[in-house]
Amino acid sequence: MDTNGAERLPDWVIWQRRPFPDANLLLIDGREAALVDSGFVGHAQQTADWVCAHSDHLARVVNTHWHADHVGGNALLQARGAGIAASAPDADAIARRDPGCCLAEYLDQPVAPYTVDESLDDGQVLRLGDADWEVVHTPGHTPGHLALWQPEERLLLVGDALSDYDVGWVNSALDGPGAAATNVASLQRLADLEPRVLLPAHGPIPADPTAAFASALRRGRRLVDDPDGAVWYGIRRIFAFALMIRGGVLVDEVEPYLHARAWLTDAARLLRLTPEALAAELVETMVRSGAAVLRDNRLQAAAKFTPVLPEALRAPFPRAWPASAGPQRL
Known part of the structure; x- marks a missing residue:
């Protein structure tokens, strides 16, 4: 298990780095235990086993966005009693069973069927574990992408908005020519929070959040310019x-x-x-x-x-x- 950077986390945040095709594991423990993202469907059982090893009861899975590597364990965890929370754009499309859900067919990346129990809006406060977290809508990588901000500990969960000195890809074919500029605006909004710890869905915990944002913003602007x-x-x-x-x-x-x-x-x-x-x-x-x-x-x-x-x-x-x-x- 890669624990690089985990020593900066409070003991009620449990983190494990995972290689593709999975997102990193991140459990917020407490009375309202929550998992942020659930990995790829092919490793749903491993995700569920890891959660069981670290928590007696999982109340909620919060998806940063609906790509296959972030929602693949939803169905299994939901069947075991966890509620699924997702951004309003993703939740609404999932409720309609829009054929474009999760971009699963478009990208040829399978996702087991699930439902969304809670629709999340920008600025909404969620009780995760025993702490309050703010939902931050961060469109760009996908239109419904969100981040989670814990202001007391200054923890920022960013999904695929950026990783250690990298930035998420954008889909200008589906989301329009302004997707890259929208992504930069979201990155700047997150950088302005000045987090103490930055928790990406892929790769290690950045040693220097400020440097990670600076690099991501440079990369993001290159996507706008090119x-x-x-x-x-x-x-x-x-x-x-x-x-x-x-x-x-x-x-x-x-x-x-x-x-x-x-x-x-x-x-x-x-x-x-x-x-x-x-x-x-x-x-x-x-x-x-x-x-x-x-x-x-x-x-x-x-x-x-x-x-x-x-x-x-x-x-x-x-x-x-x-x-x-x-x-x-x-």
């Missing part, structure tokens, strides 16, 4: 995740897989390329950069990741999820 670069940044991340959760893709199947992806078609339009040309260039650039490697006749992700069993990828897409009763607005 729209094509922002598209490339996003599709490299999406494809690397696909390679991780599938344990790689057979070389002969790589380009047919990419040609069938809506995210690649959208990116090709923005980059003024054909999907076929973009697929070939994406593979070439990722191999050349070392982000992907050819091994055993498969194209595989080079970064460290936790393997996923193939059966975990069989979760239905949201258009096939059972109906939802809808969230409460508390």
Whole structure:
């Protein structure tokens, strides 16, 4: 277990770093014990086991946003009695069973069906553990992305808004050409809180939150200034995740897989390329950069990741999820 930086946390915040395709584990212990994000569906049981080892009763899961690596354990934890809380945009779409929920089908990243019990708005105060946390709406990486702020301890949970000297990707195809600028505004709003401890969903706890924000803001502004670069940044991340959760893709199947992806078609339009040309260039650039490697006749992700069993990828897409009763607005 990686505990780098955890010594700066109060003893009622329990943190564990996890490699992709999961988000880090973060449990806020107390009478209203809460887990922030729940990892990938392929490791839902491991997430649940970790929670049980650290808390007698989980009252709530709070999702920073609805990507597959943050909501994959929701269904299992909800079945065991935890309520699910999410931002109002995500909660409303989940209640409607919008086919675009979680971008699961769009990104080809499976998510087990769940419902949202609490719809969260900007500025709302939540009792998590035994402390009050403020919901901070931080659109950019996704329109419904949120952060959580604990002012007494000056703890800031930022989801994918940034990691240690990095910044979350944006989807200008779905969220519009202003998504990158919106992301920078959210980063600045978080930086203005001047947290003592910054807790990202991926990577280590930054040693210097101020430096992490400064670097993230520089990267975020580059995405604004270079729209094509922002598209490339996003599709490299999406494809690397696909390679991780599938344990790689057979070389002969790589380009047919990419040609069938809506995210690649959208990116090709923005980059003024054909999907076929973009697929070939994406593979070439990722191999050349070392982000992907050819091994055993498969194209595989080079970064460290936790393997996923193939059966975990069989979760239905949201258009096939059972109906939802809808969230409460508390």
